Amino acid sequence: MRRVGFLACFVAVVSVVAPIGAQGRPDLSGRWVVAADRGSTPESMAALGSTVTISQSANSITIEGTVIWFRFGSRTADAQGGPREREITRPIAYTVDGVERELPQPLTAVPDRRARSASVTPTSRTYLAAWTGPRLVIMTRDAVQLTRGNEPPYLVKRVIRRALSIDAEGSLIVDSLLVSDPIPEAFFFGAPARQDSPVPIRTVYRKAS
Numbered sequence: 001m002r003r004v005g006f007l008a009c010f011v012a013v014v015s016v017v018a019p020i021g022a023q024g025r026p027d028l029s030g031r032w033v034v035a036a037d038r039g040s041t042p043e044s045m046a047a048l049g050s051t052v053t054i055s056q057s058a059n060s061i062t063i064e065g066t067v068i069w070f071r072f073g074s075r076t077a078d079a080q081g082g083p084r085e086r087e088i089t090r091p092i093a094y095t096v097d098g099v100e101r102e103l104p105q106p107l108t109a110v111p112d113r114r115a116r117s118a119s120v121t122p123t124s125r126t127y128l129a130a131w132t133g134p135r136l137v138i139m140t141r142d143a144v145q146l147t148r149g150n151e152p153p154y155l156v157k158r159v160i161r162r163a164l165s166i167d168a169e170g171s172l173i174v175d176s177l178l179v180s181d182p183i184p185e186a187f188f189f190g191a192p193a194r195q196d197s198p199v200p201i202r203t204v205y206r207k208a209s
Contacts, residue, residue, distance in 0.1 A: 024134050026166035029056045032205035038171055040203045047162060047176035047203040049089070054172075061129070061136065064091040094138060098130035103140065121145045123155070135165040146183065156181045172205040 031053045034046050049066020056062075066089050095101060103125040125142040140160040147153045158180040165173050179198050 025131055025136075026134055027056060028054045028061065028136065028164055028166065028172065030054060031208040032172045033208045035171060035204045035206040038169075038204040038206070042199070042201070045201050045203075047174040047201045048205075051089075051208070052172075052174075052205065053091075059097060060093060060095050062091050062093045064089060094127060094129040096129045096131060096136065098128065100126050100128045103127045103142075119147045121147065132163075135163050138162045138164075154184065156183055167204075170207070172207075174201075174203045174205065176201040176203070 032051070034040060034050050036043070040046070046066075048063065051066070053064040054061065092103070121144065123143045123145050125140070127138060127140045129136065129138045131137075138161075140162075141158070142160075143155055143157045145153045145155055158178060160176065160178045163175045167173050177198055177200050
């Protein structure tokens with residue numbers, strides 16, 4: 001009897017708490033721009049780019065942010081004076097149900113004669129998206145194959161955690177952390193390898209007018 005009574009109480013508590021959690025989910029929809037005056041850290045980086053557009057429904061969310069695409073093969077600007085990296089804006093749709101799913105591969109690199117000696121090839125990409133109270137957490141796991149010249153390819157695995165929420169002022173808060181396998185210095189043409197300790201990124205966005 002005690003066991004039946006405990007289970008009945010547990011079911012009653014769950015039935016009360018579950019609707020409250022669902023109702024407490026914020027609406028992340030809209031077009032957002034970085035609010036430089038609201039404490040983003042580090043100031044030089046943005047978790048989803050300088051501008052992000054979000055569409056949200058009951059069990060899915062589409063985030064149109066910015067992907068940084070690096071060019072290998074040159075440490076300086078290209079012949080036209082452009083940077084070694086460029087930004088690509090693309091929408092990504094997530095099913096928010098706590099189930100790990102495959103994520104579409106990122107855009108294919110544009111052929112560049114200056115980058116023949118090095119290439120980056122995505123090999124796998126999955127994500128898991130779920131609400132944890134008023135916060136949407138998206139875990140992305142991917143792997144890329146680094147190749148340079150005739151050297152054996154090097155596989156790098158990464159985990160990216162992003163948490164999205166709305167604060168009391170109505171700002172969109174995105175907390176991001178990327179943890180990656182170390183990359184050999186040789187791949188960067190003798191330059192120091194970019195494998196420092198993970199740096200948390202917190203970006204504050206305001207609704208675009």
